[in-house]
Amino acid sequence: DLEKFSPGDDAWFRRRYGLGDCFVCIYAGTIGMAAGLEVVIGAAVQVKAAGRKDIRFVLAGDGADLERMRAAVERCNLDNVVITGRLAKEEVIRALSACNACLVHLKRTELFRAVIPSKIYEAAAMARPIILGVKGKAAELVEGHEAGICIEPENPRQLAEAVIRLADEPELARNLGRNGRERLAVKFDYNRLAEDYLQILSGVLRDRALASLS
Template identity: 25%
Template sequence: MKVYIAVVGNFPFGMASAYRIQCYAKALHYAGNRCTIVSTRTGKKMAGKSLLHSDSYDDVDFKAILNASPFKGQILTHLWQELEAYFLLAYLLFRFKRFDTIWLYGMGFIPRVLLLLFMRLLKKKVVLELNEFPYATERTRLTKINWFNKLLQKLTIDYLLRNFNGIVAISESLFQVASKADREKKVLKVPILVDLEKRGGPNTDFSNGMPENYVFHAGSLSVQKDGIFNIVEAFILAHKQLELRGVKLKWVITNTASQVWAKIEKTLKEAGLFDHLIITGYLNEDELNKWMSHSRVLIINKPDSFQNKYNFPTKAGDYLLSGRPLILASADQEINRFISDGKQGLIVAQNDSKSLADSIVRLVLDPELAQKIGAEGRERALTSFDYRVHAERISTFFKNLA
């Protein structure tokens, strides 16, 4: 079986989504299938052709329409992002003899409809990866209009989903949405996946210049998805408690690309703690592993929002795999199915900065508890999220599609 994973976005140098896509490809390979990732751009300039770039990354073959975006101006970049799904569609039509099944990641409503139409005419199978409730996030000016979002949601759920040959959902809530839309139950639930070869275990050697006590936060500084101000407030409260015990706590983040960054910066400066913030910038895989594996505490903070009800944070698998202790501020969400309080993590109430701060202090001051929770969390990642555990299920699902 030959599968193309079609990606509107960056691969291999993308964010969490690129890592998840790569795990899918490795799972298919592991089960004896051929798989190629086709993306609209690489995300980073690589040696080779600027257009229709072909290469291999970490033993996964990929093709990118653009070898990184050549556009400097904001207008041209935005225009390309609006049109890139159509270029991807054209490429797939041109290469249709090379694959049996398309696994679709990303793409808006109209390109999806066109892709389904053309692939049906060419007698190809199309599978959709469902990782968010359709149009629950606001990504373009057009879909920020509430009534238009609701229209796209209705069209997608009531009509579009049932026309895919199969759907892969990453959470139970999304599985239920897809199953209701597709009465033939051509739906497979696959949680977030991890690659053991890419992520190491805990590391307590601080002789290499790493700070000794810090809380690490990977990814965006989002209010809706990550409740970032609760984390900021918890850091301030935890720092005050630990300082009384002679422990200096730092907060490490990977970027400041957020609409609320100015407010975060102001809050930390008013608390006199901006100097205790470390901004790493973009981290490659080795650097990301290093920062995670040395962290005293890792936090997943998921406020009660419509978006969080359906999604599954990709970084949860890597956090657990790192072997460092996890604090989870979440309730009745997909991640809660895998975490028990006091075992794979400490669970605190949502929107409760004080409880979050108290848990940070508890783990920093109790290394034995931190080690125990980290070890159980890593075991959970090994048994539940390793792509090899799910490889045969994914392969069988694809082979049995009508």
């Protein structure tokens, strides 16, 4: 929905979670086993070891793995990971608008090769570059529209490298985000899909009406 999800810059969210002017990569969604968010912990460790104090990871959401992720952040002493807990839908939109890149990630399994997470469309609508850790159809979609960087699922090194690259190449980040909005999100906008469906339905009804008269 391009009306609900539209590009912006939400200072409130950054102030609330102490993000300052950092480059922020967000995962917004269910924090469950399928998401494989250990990859964020591993990437955050590597980013911190590289001395990149200008980069933050945000995990926004709730789920069965929430407390385990919080424990991992504390155990690894990661001051570059923020976990918000459950957010209202309106707050999720504000969170996306406050961040610089969106992570879409699922565990590496054949089952997920046919899955296209809705998070892809939300990130694209917000004109945010996507870091995609999902193989198969989702990767084809993001790569085909040049809307983000695809990484191997459950690969912390590649995630860290992708985030650092986008932080260091703002023009690349802008271009990927713009491609997502203009090429991907517009193509799959709910309103446009509804109009296309109505046109098809109208055509079918018209053909049936003409056939009944002949």
